[in-house]
Amino acid sequence: MTSNAMPPTARKTATVKNRITTAEQLEAIIGRPSAMVRKKELAELDDACRDMLALASLAGFGHLDAGGHPRTTMIGGSPGFAHPESPTRLAIATDLDVSGPVSFVFLLPGVGETLRVNGTVTERTPGRLVITVEQAYVHCARAILRSRLWSPSGQQRLTTGDPAQRGKDAPGRPAASRLPEAVGDHLRPPAHAGTPGQPPADAEDPGGPLSEPGVRDVLAATPFLVLSSWDGDGSSDTSPRGDVPGFVRVVDGHTLAIPDRRGNKRADTSRNLLTDGRTSAAALVPGSTDVLRLSGTAVPTDDPDLLAGMAQGSAVPQLALVVTVEHAEVRHNQALADANVWDASGHADDATRTELMASTTRQLAAKTPALRGLAKLLAVFARLLRRAIDATYRRALRKEGYDLPTPDTATGAGDRHVRQNG
Missing domain, CATH: 2.30.110.10 (Electron Transport, Fmn-binding Protein; Chain A)
Structure with missing residues (x-):
């Protein structure tokens, strides 16, 4: 189905001020977006x-x-x-x-x-x-x-009701x-x-x-x-x-x-x-x-x-x-x-995340001639690069008002470390 025809509108349409149209x-x-993002x-x-x-x-x-x-x-x-x-x-x-x-x-x-x-x-x-x-x-x-x-702390207060009904839907509801x-x-x-x-x-x-x-x-x-x-x-x-x-x-x-x-x-x-x-x-x-x-x-x-x-x-x-x-x-x-994504034992480990960083570094270098000579070096130091990028993300998010503990990675594994040891 590739038609661009708009479906019927809802019964009530929101009135939007300052709508952006161009x-x-x-x-x-x-x-x-920057050239690097592109x-x-x-x-x-x-x-x-x-x-x-x-x-x-x-x-x-x-x-x-x-x-x-x-x-x-x-x-x-x-x-x-x-x-x-x-x-x-x-x-x-x-x-x-x-x-x-x-x-x-x-x-x-x-x-x-x-x-x-x-x-x-x-x-x-x-x-x-x-x-x-x-x-x-x-x-x-x-x-x-x-x-x-991916932080397991977000699930600590999860309640599931009747265990016999977990993973099931009542008919029609x-x-x-x-x-x-x-x-x-x-x-x-x-x-x-x-x-x-x-x-x-x-x-x-x-x-x-x-x-x-x-x-x-x-x-x-x-x-x-x-x-x-x-x-x-x-x-x-x-x-x-x-x-x-x-x-x-x-x-x-x-x-x-x-x-x-x-x-x-x-x-x-x-x-x-x-x-x-x-x-x-x-x-x-x-x-x-x-x-x-x-x-x-x-x-x-x-x-x-x-x-x-x-x-x-x-x-x-x-x-x-x-x-x-x-x-x-x-x-x-x-x-x-x-x-089963909520089971932290099945999450990617640090070695896997480091290898992904090395892989994406090679990806960017392949499209950026100035970085090609550095690609192997950056891949070798992928773990340090991972930590540096994570720290940059978190500094930016703290400036936005988010209360984030210092993690080991960008995934929430560091949140787990802080709570278990603090």
Whole structure:
């Protein structure tokens, strides 16, 4: 399905102030990505991408259904479920019946960086999709760091209800019983109007998709989601968003606002929304096998009142995405359960993370002649380079108002070390 026709709009459409409508407006706010960031964008899967795919056990997956409606879910279940058959041909183990443009965010448990891959389905057989790769990009660790997605401390207060019902859904009803009943103190959501995951007290129209069972519980607890969008040519992109729980603000029963904080200035999602408003997302809660799936339309805005309400410390987001939600549901996700990503014993170890750093260093050097002579040297000192980059990330995040302990890596392993020994 490659049609760019917009699906029917939701019953209620959000009124958005300071809506951004042009690329020029967008760049005036966030700037342009650096040449180094652009060099990380590939037209095929290189060795670094292959190394990441071999470790990835889960991916956020964006696609359009047969009616042209946006959909995002989690797929996978075990490392290597996505297998590169050539630099431009990627085989995915999944039972989903999908065609047309698709996009992925591959997650590597215990690793801060993610791998984004965009392409088109060119072959479908039972249990298998083949994707022609059009773009690959190693995404920086900020989303994982902000969310502390792989830190086991975020799961210490997880409750699961009836053990006999774990991993199961009641017929015709979302399973919300596996969601945390409390959020750890170290993951308190930012202060903003209204209770996290719930509309402010004066919000109109409290009904709508966001009042479906379990939806607001997930929104109050989630520190991480993957967000899919499409451009004017129909190409798909899925990117990670990580923050403290409650970072997604519920405006009313039909409307969400997602902060867009400082990053690499690519702004792929916002750029896509300028030409095609369709969007969808999948939100995770550490320790839970439930996934909240949302879909609708969205617009970027720099409305100062809205942004001020989503400040983290003294740092105000550059933009926000206002989403008119047409569909929302919480469901058990078998891929997430099979991947067992919340078990820290299965996370990548320090040696693996160091080798990934060496691999991505070689990737960048291959496209940067000035760095080619340093590539081998940088790879030798990959562990020190890993620590230096992690420290840079964390200094930047502390300036944004995030309370992050000093880690061993960008993945949360250092958080574990601090708590066990402090």
